[in-house]
Amino acid sequence: MSYRDMSIGELLALAPPGWGGALLNGLCLSLQVAGGGYFLGLLIGMAGAASKLSGGPVARDLWACYTTGIRAVPELVLILLLYFAVPEALNGVLTSIGVGEVSIGPFVSGIVVIALVQGAYATEVMRGAIRAIPRGQIEAAYSLGMSSAKTFRRITLPAMLPGALPGLSNLWLIATKDTALLAVVGFTELTLAARQAAGATKHHLLFLCAAGVLYLLVSLISNAVFKALERRATRGMSHG
Amino acid sequence: MQRQLLAILTTAALVPLAQAEVTRVGFATEPYPPFATPDASGEVNGWEVDITRAVCAAAELECDIVTTSWDGLIPALTGDKIDFIAASLSITDKRRETISFSDKYYQTPAALAGAKGVELEVTPAGLAGRTLGVQSASIHQAYAQAHFPEATLREYQTQDDAHQDLFAGRLDATLADRLIIEQFLGSEEGQLCCEMRGSVSEDPETLGEGIGFGVRQGDGALRERLNEAIAEVRENGTYDEITARYFDFDIYGEPDT
Amino acid sequence: MADSRLPPHRLGLIAVALVIVTLMVVQMQWGWLPEYREAILDGLWLTVVLMVTTSVAGFLLAIPLGLVQVKGPRPLAWLARGFCTLIRGTPLLLQVWLLYYGLGSLFPYLPGVRQSWLWPYLIESWPYAFAALTLSFAGYEGEVMRGAFAGVPKGELEAARSLGMHPLTILRRIWLPRAVQRVLPTLNGELVIQLKATPLVATIAAVDTYAVFGRIRQETYMVYEPLLLMALIYLVLAGLITLAFAAMERAGSRGR
Numbered sequence: 001m002s003y004r005d006m007s008i009g010e011l012l013a014l015a016p017p018g019w020g021g022a023l024l025n026g027l028c029l030s031l032q033v034a035g036g037g038y039f040l041g042l043l044i045g046m047a048g049a050a051s052k053l054s055g056g057p058v059a060r061d062l063w064a065c066y067t068t069g070i071r072a073v074p075e076l077v078l079i080l081l082l083y084f085a086v087p088e089a090l091n092g093v094l095t096s097i098g099v100g101e102v103s104i105g106p107f108v109s110g111i112v113v114i115a116l117v118q119g120a121y122a123t124e125v126m127r128g129a130i131r132a133i134p135r136g137q138i139e140a141a142y143s144l145g146m147s148s149a150k151t152f153r154r155i156t157l158p159a160m161l162p163g164a165l166p167g168l169s170n171l172w173l174i175a176t177k178d179t180a181l182l183a184v185v186g187f188t189e190l191t192l193a194a195r196q197a198a199g200a201t202k203h204h205l206l207f208l209c210a211a212g213v214l215y216l217l218v219s220l221i222s223n224a225v226f227k228a229l230e231r232r233a234t235r236g237m238s239h240g
Numbered sequence: 241m242q243r244q245l246l247a248i249l250t251t252a253a254l255v256p257l258a259q260a261e262v263t264r265v266g267f268a269t270e271p272y273p274p275f276a277t278p279d280a281s282g283e284v285n286g287w288e289v290d291i292t293r294a295v296c297a298a299a300e301l302e303c304d305i306v307t308t309s310w311d312g313l314i315p316a317l318t319g320d321k322i323d324f325i326a327a328s329l330s331i332t333d334k335r336r337e338t339i340s341f342s343d344k345y346y347q348t349p350a351a352l353a354g355a356k357g358v359e360l361e362v363t364p365a366g367l368a369g370r371t372l373g374v375q376s377a378s379i380h381q382a383y384a385q386a387h388f389p390e391a392t393l394r395e396y397q398t399q400d401d402a403h404q405d406l407f408a409g410r411l412d413a414t415l416a417d418r419l420i421i422e423q424f425l426g427s428e429e430g431q432l433c434c435e436m437r438g439s440v441s442e443d444p445e446t447l448g449e450g451i452g453f454g455v456r457q458g459d460g461a462l463r464e465r466l467n468e469a470i471a472e473v474r475e476n477g478t479y480d481e482i483t484a485r486y487f488d489f490d491i492y493g494e495p496d497t
Numbered sequence: 498m499a500d501s502r503l504p505p506h507r508l509g510l511i512a513v514a515l516v517i518v519t520l521m522v523v524q525m526q527w528g529w530l531p532e533y534r535e536a537i538l539d540g541l542w543l544t545v546v547l548m549v550t551t552s553v554a555g556f557l558l559a560i561p562l563g564l565v566q567v568k569g570p571r572p573l574a575w576l577a578r579g580f581c582t583l584i585r586g587t588p589l590l591l592q593v594w595l596l597y598y599g600l601g602s603l604f605p606y607l608p609g610v611r612q613s614w615l616w617p618y619l620i621e622s623w624p625y626a627f628a629a630l631t632l633s634f635a636g637y638e639g640e641v642m643r644g645a646f647a648g649v650p651k652g653e654l655e656a657a658r659s660l661g662m663h664p665l666t667i668l669r670r671i672w673l674p675r676a677v678q679r680v681l682p683t684l685n686g687e688l689v690i691q692l693k694a695t696p697l698v699a700t701i702a703a704v705d706t707y708a709v710f711g712r713i714r715q716e717t718y719m720v721y722e723p724l725l726l727m728a729l730i731y732l733v734l735a736g737l738i739t740l741a742f743a744a745m746e747r748a749g750s751r752g753r
Contacts, residue, residue, distance in 0.1 A: 004428055016280035025282060057506045072735035073728045074693040076707065081724045084319050104321075106308075173585075180588030184397075184700065186269040186309030188282070191591050196278050199271045199400045202429055204602040208595040212587045219586035311711065315720050338718040371620070373702075377715035394622075394702045395712070401598070405702075408601035409611060410620040433605060 003201035019197035026193030037114025045122025070120035125167035129160035169226035266322035270398035299469035330448030344450030347493030351418035373402035540709035555634025563642025584636025626698035
């Protein structure tokens with residue numbers, strides 16, 4: 001099975017010995033890690049925005065340390081640091097609450113790393129969006145006797161969404177691209193899959209370009225989806 | 241509510257991993273023919289994979305292959321992400337400070353591949369001013385630093401990258417395991433660009449005493465099981481049978497003490 | 498902004514931070530530091546040089562990229578737009594590898610390339626690092642510049658035109674300065690992002706701060722100490738950039 005004699009179509013074929021399937025697998029992993037990290041990151045961001053806006057002074061300062069620190073250190077360094085530290089820390093916590101040690105695979109570590117990075121940026125995006133909501137809306141909800149959790153779910157969340165969407169769409173694109181950095185710790189997502197294919201077949205340009213096209217497609221499609229979401233969200237606003 | 245959700249999510253993600261009692265074997269992610277090369281279906285193939293599987297079978301271990309970047313293997317081992325390393329890891333005293341090793345399961349001298357048309361001798365003087373590619377964190381990097389101080393060293397994350405740059409003409413030579421060099425020189429790229437420059441002089445301190453499985457310090461039980469299994473596959477012919485599929489000679493080297 | 502007094506909880510936090518730092522200094526192993534001092538400084542130098550030069554070059558490239566998208570001939574505008582989309586839509590790591598290994602794999606098949614005057618540069622890794630980081634900065638900043646050019650009030654440009662100014666003079670004297678003025682506040686963030694992108698060059702055998710610490714990790718087999726120190730170094734660099742911008746802003750507002 002000499003890769004040299006294969007045509008481009010055969011090299012990119014989905015079934016082995018073609019590497020197309022491996023690339024798509026990598027893409028799938030990339031999207032899963034990006035999606036998981038993005039989602040968890042949004043949760044962190046919401047918690048961060050809430051406590052930065054209405055938390056106590058200590059909580060506010062701690063969140064400020066987290067967001068500043070994460071945003072100033074290269075993602076690659078964070079990934080290396082967290083990739084080793086997160087499983088140890090998690091295991092420490094789990095052992096102390098009596099669950100015992102578990103083995104944490106690269107997939108979960110990857111998601112947590114992306115989430116921690118995303119969380120810092122999401123905190124800022126959401127804080128800005130919440131602050132842009134007219135104070136009166138939230139006060140009105142409280143005066144109607146809504147609990148703060150309900151107010152958040154019913155009023156704050158929908159009201160901040162249009163303002164937050166551009167930032168959130170940007171964050172999603174960053175998440176998909178940040179997963180590429182996991183290649184450096186040996187996680188076989190799209191970029192590393194492309195590199196492996198290139199190394200095995202010696203068709204470097206072909207496979208790196210193919211991965212580039214896949215990333216580009218993801219970003220173009222995501223852009224279109226977020227644009228549509230934005231249009232819907234703002235249309236809802238102007239009508240009422 | 242968020243915290244609950246987070247807790248559910250994390251436990252959901254962790255629990256399936258915690259159940260099975262498997263031995264995690266760390267391989268490097270990059271192609272390292274003919275020892276371990278990932279194929280398009282995501283499997284790793286090669287001599288070392290076959291031997292490791294045979295050793296696992298003989299030791300009655302259920303082994304699961306985990307791939308990590310080469311320079312992350314030892315941290316992954318000490319950080320309990322894998323249970324032993326099977327990545328053509330040479331047994332050196334320097335590494336023994338951090339991890340322990342099984343007995344060796346193969347041995348290869350280090351050799352130099354050079355670009356065609358570049359005159360160079362495998363001596364400190366002959367390599368002075370030459371650009372020499374080595375894999376970072378490898379014994380060859382340590383050797384080159386100790387013995388070819390006047391060569392310009394370029395460190396690559398994988399040996400495959402170094403070969404690629406030798407092929408591209410960016411390197412004058414690369415220093416690696418002889419078996420790897422021979423494999424590369426036999427490939428189409430290797431035939432086109434490069435030729436063998438010969439082995440380097442012995443230096444057990446940097447080049448080590450053969451290649452063994454890397455095991456966590458304090459995991460003596462696993463080490464013993466692996467040692468017995470290596471001896472078993474050597475004796476019952478499995479080792480020779482597997483080796484014959486990839487090489488036309490015994491790569492075990494001198495049987496040591 | 499200015500903390501004239503420290504509230505008690507902050508004093509507490511600072512105390513906790515000091516305790517943690519002291520513990521880290523005492524408990525962890527730092528004996529390797531003197532041995533690698535030179536190497537770290539060299540790596541730091543490459544990191545800073547790469548960040549500064551690629552930001553400047555990238556910014557210079559971003560100006561025409563933004564301009565043609567606002568007021569250029571269709572094909573040029575289309576090209577610039579495509580370039581920005583391409584850069585922003587793919588990971589930088591992939592771009593770095595594509596430039597270095599992708600192009601490198603072509604060299605043996607290009608007969609004249611080894612005799613050309615470019616060859617001494619093509620065998621080094623820094624030109625690829627420089628090119629990839631510059632193009633990346635240009636791609637992101639080009640999009641920002643487009644917005645900045647488009648955002649300059651039309652009235653100002655029309656006023657200048659009605660005074661009979663040459664279009665190039667308008668660009669040089671009014672349009673460009675006003676656009677650059679608009680992007681200045683965002684440059685701080687962009688520079689920090691550029692700083693954070695530099696470690697990727699370590700994957701193509703360039704020896705920057707990240708690569709030096711990678712070697713330290715491999716030679717000492719320590720996981721956390723080198724990584725923490727490296728994170729601290731990048732944190733300080735990012736802080737310095739922010740401080741420099743704050744100082745510049747203050748100087749600028751005083752001058753006005």
